[in-house]
Amino acid sequence: MPRADRTKPRGGQGDKRQALLTGALTVFARDGYTRASIDMIADEAGVSTRTLYNHFQDKARLFQAVIEESASRVAEAQTALLDRHLRKVTNLETDLIELALAWGTPMPDSAEHFALVRQVNAEAGHIPAPAIKAWREAGPLRVRRELARHLRRLADEGLLRVEDPERAALHFTRLVSVPGPHDGGLTLTRKERAEHVASGVRVFLYGYGR
Amino acid sequence: MPRADRTKPRGGQGDKRQALLTGALTVFARDGYTRASIDMIADEAGVSTRTLYNHFQDKARLFQAVIEESASRVAEAQTALLDRHLRKVTNLETDLIELALAWGTPMPDSAEHFALVRQVNAEAGHIPAPAIKAWREAGPLRVRRELARHLRRLADEGLLRVEDPERAALHFTRLVSVPGPHDGGLTLTRKERAEHVASGVRVFLYGYGR
DNA sequence: TACTCAGTACAACGTACGTTGTACCCTGGC
C-alpha cells in the first residue's frame, strides 16, 4: 500500500525519497540486502523502479542511506529517553528500570530497525568500511557515549561508583537488553520483560551502585 | 585447496561430505546464505557441484546441515571448557576469569562459527522454524543450560547466591562476551580482552557472589 | 576381467535480478 496516494499532496522533492527510504527499510529489514529486490522496494514505496534510480545511484547506496537514517532516528529517540529518565534522578533503581523498560519496549518500527541491525551485522564484510564506521558513529556508539556521559555525571553526584563509564554503559545495555525472538527464544510477556529488566538493573547496581 | 588429495585414501562415504560441510561453512560464514553460490562452495570443498547435490538435496538443506553441525561442534567445545574450569573451583573469581578468557579467545575456526551465527540471526526469518529451533537447542541453549547447571551447583556449594540459574547464565555470558569487530568496533589486544573479561566477571560476582 | 559406485566435467534450462533507455503523463507555474 503506497504511502502518498492522497491526491498527490505535493510534488515537492523529498517526498518520494522519504517513501523510498521507509519502504526500503521495511524490505531490507525483512529480507536482507541480497534477497531484497529493487522491484519489491519500489512496490513497497509505491514508486517506479526508475524513480528509485533517480534518487539513489544504486542498490548499495540506497542501503547505506537506509541504515544511516534508521540508525540516526533510533539513536535520537534513545538519547531522548536517556535524557528523560536520567536528567534528574529521584530513585536511581526505579529510574534505571523505567529507562530500561522504555528502552526495550517495542516501539512500532523499532522492530524493523533492530532486524536491520542484524542484517548489517551479518553483511558487515560486504559494506565499505567507511559506511559501517559512519553507521556505528551515528547509531550505537553515539548512544553508548551518551549513556556513558550520564553515568559519569551520576558518579560525580555520588550516586554511582564508576571507573570506566564506557564499559559501564556497555555492561548496562547488555544486562538490560531483552532477548528477542532471535537471541533467547520466544517473545516475552510484559511481565517477563519487566522481571528480566529489573534483575538486570539489580545486577548492574550491585556492580556499580554506591 | 582440496582436503583429500593424498592418493584418494578411501572412497569411503562421508569423506567428500565432510569436505563439503567445512567448505560450505567457510563460504556461508563469509558471504551469507544468498551470496554464497553453489559453485563457490563446491570449489572450496574441491568437489564438483554434482556431488554436492548427490549428498544434499538442495542449498537450503545443506545450509541447515552446516549450521547444525557447527553449532554442535562449538557447543561441545564450550561445555568441555565449562567442565574444565568449573568442575572443581579453587578461587571462584580467577576460575571464572580463566573460563571467560578461554571462552572468548579466538580459536582457529570459532571466528567462522560466530560469523555463521550472525548469518543465522539475520536469516532467521527465512529458515523453517523447526530448523532454527533445532539449531538453538543444539547450540546456544544447550551451552547456557549447562552453564546454568554449574552455577546452580556452585550456589548449592555456597559459593554463589543464585535465584534463577538460567538468568544468571545469561547475565554471565553477556557480561564477559567480548565485542568483536562487529559489535563495538576494532579488534582488541590480549591485554584489553583480559581487562574487559575481568571487569565483566567482577560485575557478575558483585551481583551473584556471596 | 567385468561390475559397481562415487565422483567429475560439461552443457543446458529456466528464472530472477540490477540497471538503463525511452516514450509518455500529469501537475504547477509563467
Added chain:
DNA sequence: GCCAGGGTACAACGTACGTTGTACTGAGTA
C-alpha cells in the same frame, strides 16, 4: 495555453544462479 520537471510504464540487456541430465573416469571388489 504552454513549458518544465518529476514520475511512470515498459521493454531490453547482460549476467548470475540453482538445479538437473548425461556421458565419462577410475578405483576397489568379486
